[in-house]
Amino acid sequence: MRYVDEFRNPELITKASEEIRRIADPARHYRIMEVCGGHTHAIYRFGLKDILPSNIELIHGPGCPVCVLPMGRIDDGLTIAQEPNRIFAAFGDMMRVPGAKGSPLEHKARGTDVRIVYSPADALEIARKNPEKEVIFFAIGFETTAPSTALTLMSAKAEGIENFSVFCNHVTIVPAIRAILDSPDMRLDGFIGPGHVSTVIGCRPYEWIAKSEGKPVVTSGFEPLDLLQSIVMLLRQLEAGEAKVENQYKRVVPWEGNGAALKAMAEVFELRPYFEWRGLGFISQSALRIREKYAKWDAESRYPVPETRVTDPKSAQCGEVLKGVLKPAQCKLFGKECTPEHPIGALMVSSEGSCAAYYNYEYRKSLVTSITAVA
Amino acid sequence: MRSILQLRVPEVAGDLNYRSGLKVSDKVEDAPSVVRFKDSQIEMSHGAGGKASRRLVEGLFAPLLLPGNMETLSDAARVEAGGATIAFTADSFVVHPLRFPGGSIGELAVNGTVNDLAVSGARACAMVVTFVLEEGLASSVLEAEVRAMAASLKRAGVKMVGGDTKVVERGKADGMYISTAGIGIPLPGVHVDARTVRPGDKVLLSGPIGDHGITILLARADLELEADLTSDTRPVLPMVEAMAAEAAPGIRWMRDPTRGGVATALNELARDCGLAVEIHEEDIPIHDGVRGACELLGLDPLHIANEGQFLAVVSPEFADIALNALHRLDAGEDACIIGEIRSDPPNTVLVNTRYGGTRIVDMLVGDPLPRIC
Numbered sequence: 001m002r003y004v005d006e007f008r009n010p011e012l013i014t015k016a017s018e019e020i021r022r023i024a025d026p027a028r029h030y031r032i033m034e035v036c037g038g039h040t041h042a043i044y045r046f047g048l049k050d051i052l053p054s055n056i057e058l059i060h061g062p063g064c065p066v067c068v069l070p071m072g073r074i075d076d077g078l079t080i081a082q083e084p085n086r087i088f089a090a091f092g093d094m095m096r097v098p099g100a101k102g103s104p105l106e107h108k109a110r111g112t113d114v115r116i117v118y119s120p121a122d123a124l125e126i127a128r129k130n131p132e133k134e135v136i137f138f139a140i141g142f143e144t145t146a147p148s149t150a151l152t153l154m155s156a157k158a159e160g161i162e163n164f165s166v167f168c169n170h171v172t173i174v175p176a177i178r179a180i181l182d183s184p185d186m187r188l189d190g191f192i193g194p195g196h197v198s199t200v201i202g203c204r205p206y207e208w209i210a211k212s213e214g215k216p217v218v219t220s221g222f223e224p225l226d227l228l229q230s231i232v233m234l235l236r237q238l239e240a241g242e243a244k245v246e247n248q249y250k251r252v253v254p255w256e257g258n259g260a261a262l263k264a265m266a267e268v269f270e271l272r273p274y275f276e277w278r279g280l281g282f283i284s285q286s287a288l289r290i291r292e293k294y295a296k297w298d299a300e301s302r303y304p305v306p307e308t309r310v311t312d313p314k315s316a317q318c319g320e321v322l323k324g325v326l327k328p329a330q331c332k333l334f335g336k337e338c339t340p341e342h343p344i345g346a347l348m349v350s351s352e353g354s355c356a357a358y359y360n361y362e363y364r365k366s367l368v369t370s371i372t373a374v375a
Numbered sequence: 376m377r378s379i380l381q382l383r384v385p386e387v388a389g390d391l392n393y394r395s396g397l398k399v400s401d402k403v404e405d406a407p408s409v410v411r412f413k414d415s416q417i418e419m420s421h422g423a424g425g426k427a428s429r430r431l432v433e434g435l436f437a438p439l440l441l442p443g444n445m446e447t448l449s450d451a452a453r454v455e456a457g458g459a460t461i462a463f464t465a466d467s468f469v470v471h472p473l474r475f476p477g478g479s480i481g482e483l484a485v486n487g488t489v490n491d492l493a494v495s496g497a498r499a500c501a502m503v504v505t506f507v508l509e510e511g512l513a514s515s516v517l518e519a520e521v522r523a524m525a526a527s528l529k530r531a532g533v534k535m536v537g538g539d540t541k542v543v544e545r546g547k548a549d550g551m552y553i554s555t556a557g558i559g560i561p562l563p564g565v566h567v568d569a570r571t572v573r574p575g576d577k578v579l580l581s582g583p584i585g586d587h588g589i590t591i592l593l594a595r596a597d598l599e600l601e602a603d604l605t606s607d608t609r610p611v612l613p614m615v616e617a618m619a620a621e622a623a624p625g626i627r628w629m630r631d632p633t634r635g636g637v638a639t640a641l642n643e644l645a646r647d648c649g650l651a652v653e654i655h656e657e658d659i660p661i662h663d664g665v666r667g668a669c670e671l672l673g674l675d676p677l678h679i680a681n682e683g684q685f686l687a688v689v690s691p692e693f694a695d696i697a698l699n700a701l702h703r704l705d706a707g708e709d710a711c712i713i714g715e716i717r718s719d720p721p722n723t724v725l726v727n728t729r730y731g732g733t734r735i736v737d738m739l740v741g742d743p744l745p746r747i748c
Contacts, residue, residue: 001663004670013730047732096741105741109418118599224730341426341740351673361734 003251007223008046016228017051023235030056031187032234033324035177036194037064037352038222044361046224056231059324060347060354062176063194065141066093067322067346067353068277069169072308074099077138077167078107080303087113087130089123090138091145097349100310104138120145120152120166127156127164134163136299139170144196146170146288147261150268153290156297167299168290171275173197174205175286179277181213185325190234192227193219195249200265202257203245210243221249268294278346279318316345321354328358335363410438418741424634424680425739429643449567450630451495451559460561462497464488467554473516475594477586477605480553481523483682486610487633488557489531493612494629494685496567496619497559499531504538504555509548516550531610533557562616564623569647571627576716577694578654579687581614581701582607582709584637585665588679588743593668600671602664607683614707615685621700625693631685635739638677640686641724642738649721654714657729677726678739688716 024030034040040060043049049058062068078099081088088104095105095116108114113133117123123137139149149166156164173194180186193206198219206217216237220230230248237243247253268291275287290298299305312318316333320326328334328347338344340356347353351360412434420427451464468484489499504524508517528535586607593600611631619626628648632640637659641652661676669676689697694712701707717725724736 001666001670004666008729010729010731017730044734045728046730047726047728047734048730050732051730105418105420106416109416360737363735 004223007221007225009225013051013224013228016225016232019232020056020228020235021053023232023239024053024056025239026053026055028055030235030238031059031189031324032056032192032231033059033061033180033188033190034192034220034227035061035063035173036192036197037061037067037350037354038196039192039194039220039227040064040354040357041352042222042224042227044357047361048224048227049362051228052231056235059188060321060357061191061324062180062277062280062322063142063173063197064347064350064352064354065145065169065171066097066350068171068176068279069097069140069346070276070278071099071310071312072276073167073169074104075101075308075310076305077136077299078102078104078112079306079308080167080299081114081136081138082107082112085133087115087126087133087135088138089115089117089126089135091118091140092116093350094138094140098343100308120149121155124152124156124161124164127161131163134165137164137166139166139168142171142173142194142197143200143261143265146269147200147258147264150261150264153268153294153297154264157294162296165297165299165302166290168269168288170269170288171277172271172286172288173201175283176277176280177206177209179280179283179286180323181209181215183323186323188215188324189238190216190243191218192230192234193217193245195219195221195226195253198247198249198253198257200258200261203247203253203255204257206245210245214243216243217245219245219247219249219253221252267291278312279322281319312345318345318347321345321347328355329363331355335359410435420741422634423739423742425639425678425741426737427741428635429738449495449569450491451497453495453561462492462495462559462561463556464491464495464559465554465556466491467552469549469552470591471549472591472594473520473550475606476590478608478682479520479523480551481520482527483608484553484555485524485527485531485533486608486682488555489533489610489612490631490682490685492557492559493610493615494567494631495559496565496615496626496629497561498612498616499533499557499559501534501536502528502555502557503536504553506538506540507548507552507554508540508542509550510542510545512550520551520553527610531612562619562623565619565626567626567629569628569644572644572648572650572688572716573627573690574650574716574718575691576627576688577691577712578641578652578714578716579689579694579697579701580637580659580711580713581611581684581686581707583660583662583665584632584681584684585661585669585676585679587682588636589665589668591680592672600668602668604662604664604668607681609683609706611683611685614701614704614710617700617704617707618687618697622689622693622697625690625697626687627690628688629685632681634680636676636678636680637686638675638724638736639738642736644686644688645724646722648716651717651720651723651725652714653717653725653727655727658711658713660709660711674743675736677736678743 096103104114127135218230218233269288271285272287272289274282274284276282295301317331338348343349347355421431451462454463466487470480473480492499590604590606630640645652701710726736
């Protein structure tokens with residue numbers, strides 16, 4: 001398969017892992033955060049931890065939009081949608097995510113009309129086909145998915161489709177990285193920068209991380225070779241005492257980002273003064289809301305929003321795991337009360353969440369001490 | 376609901392109720408079975424063949440309907456009837472759309488039943504069928520499915536011996552549902568039981584995985600993706616028979632990895648035998664269309680349904696013999712050994728990635744849902 005197999009070539013991967021061992025100073029411990037949940041998932045799926053030297057520690061970052069969504073937002077969206085003649089549309093990622101009153105799939109079993117869509121444009125199509133119903137698209141995601149929501153709202157406005165609205169939960173990545181760097185218990189050496197987000201925003205928004213914080217950033221693709229090459233690039237900078245932003249994912253990410261996508265976002269969205277992140281708390285100017293001129297298509301203006309607040313159980317240590325202070329399995333609930341089938345904390349709900357990825361791909365390996373490494 | 380009659384009845388002496396295949400035990404009342412199923416309502420995941428399905432069968436159906444007879448789950452029950460042993464299975468088909476590239480619900484209904492018996496080490500001989508038809512279903516659609524069933528029965532050499540028809544109101548049955556039951560005669564010398572699996576045994580796979588599940592997903596048209604794929608629905612009996620003819624004493628376990636895919640079938644094996652199943656990712660045949668769709672949708676091909684493949688665990692001395700027997704058939708030319716059984720870590724399926732890493736593969740949780748962000 002083109003554009004995939006080249007980046008999974010075992011020989012090149014062996015070479016990259018040898019290069020990492022050659023550059024890494026055995027006396028030094030490296031803490032590298034991969035910001036994006038897609039990277040976390042890939043690292044576990046491809047078993048990359050097994051081929052990295054033990055002094056390179058990967059810390060899983062906040063870049064999983066499902067994980068950082070406060071539970072109350074799910075309840076709010078579903079409360080609006082459970083009225084008769086309404087349709088709740090969302091990505092498959094959202095379907096098993098529990099609100100305090102159940103997940104979208106549980107609401108579906110109780111009678112809410114819940115549809116899985118692959119893009120917001122599909123949700124708009126449902127609205128076109130069902131003029132007697134009101135369709136609410138539950139929008140989630142970073143800058144990766146926000147442009148498609150923006151374009152869909154622009155189409156809805158242009159066509160005058162009035163039985164469609166968006167419950168907007170879009171968030172932006174840079175404030176979350178800032179919140180993590182501001183955390184006093186955080187010690188990081190560098191960042192594997194988000195790939196998909198950067199296709200939209202480009203690499204420039206990370207420059208402050210290199211300049212003011214002195215940490216290197218390498219924007220990375222999602223295949224095993226991409227990730228290993230990004231680690232090589234980070235190690236080279238760290239060993240040379242440099243801190244700059246580099247782009248490993250050049251085949252997809254333009255340095256300046258995608259102008260058309262940014263323009264659509266600016267047309268439709270503005271920054272919220274603050275927004276709650278599950279596990280991280282309130283972060284100022286970290287999320288998007290729909291501008292006044294699109295208020296007709298903004299579910300939050302159109303319907304009364306209960307503004308449910310659900311606090312995670314105190315015993316769930318999501319914040320510490322999210323900031324890399326604790327490893328998933330060090331949380332008191334991990335694998336006991338909190339599992340992918342019955343998630344309690346944020347990071348267990350999506351397969352990109354570090355707890356779920358760790359549980360699915362790694363956890364039981366760690367229970368067995370006699371497991372032989374497969375060379 | 377499919378799995379309820381797929382619980383193996385351990386070989387037992389004494390009185391049996393032949394009709395249900397359940398042992399009639401005097402002691403049921405003395406030791407009431409524990410219902411452990413605590414889910415508040417039925418959701419789609421309870422029918423998806425993964426963890427929730429297993430919870431339902433093991434937590435509710437088995438304790439009340441099969442008290443004392445639930446040691447391992449398999450695709451067909453073995454029943455002693457009048458001194459003869461027969462294999463007995465039931466299945467139901469609720470596929471949407473009714474027709475899809477490479478097959479249709481009628482074909483699935485026959486092949487699915489034949490395959491459940493085949494991987495239990497039995498040759499299907501007789502089937503009964505129930506049609507649940509929706510008011511307003513075009514007769515031509517029904518006729519096409521009945522014809523498809525007749526052709527599949529002929530191909531598999533199975534007789535239909537009876538059936539039932541119900542009609543429900545419009546909007547209640549997606550056109551039609553089909554439910555089947557079948558009996559089969561055990562293949563001589565084949566004894567499949569997860570508890571006989573030993574470390575060092577080899578894991579065989581009959582061909583490329585994921586074709587059926589991805590074909591159906593794409594045929595639903597919600598995704599507007601296209602791929603050059605067809606369902607793999609076919610009877611696996613000829614392959615099982617060819618393998619059994621030369622390697623019967625070495626065959627320890629078989630399963631057709633339908634809903635929940637290869638990962639779920641192997642996890643059930645790992646749990647039932649208490650050992651580790653280690654598979655090598657690069658040895659698992661997958662068509663490019665399936666790989667591409669899975670990459671795009673964030674799905675794991677190991678969790679995708681198949682309707683014309685089977686997995687077998689064969690003792691090491693018979694593994695190559697079994698594989699060669701499969702390779703001599705057109706249908707089995709892609710068969711391969713994908714892994715082996717290890718003693719450690721227990722109850723676990725381990726995948727070796729092609730880069731020297733390893734990962735755990737769990738059963739499917741819920742339905743496979745496309746991942747976007």
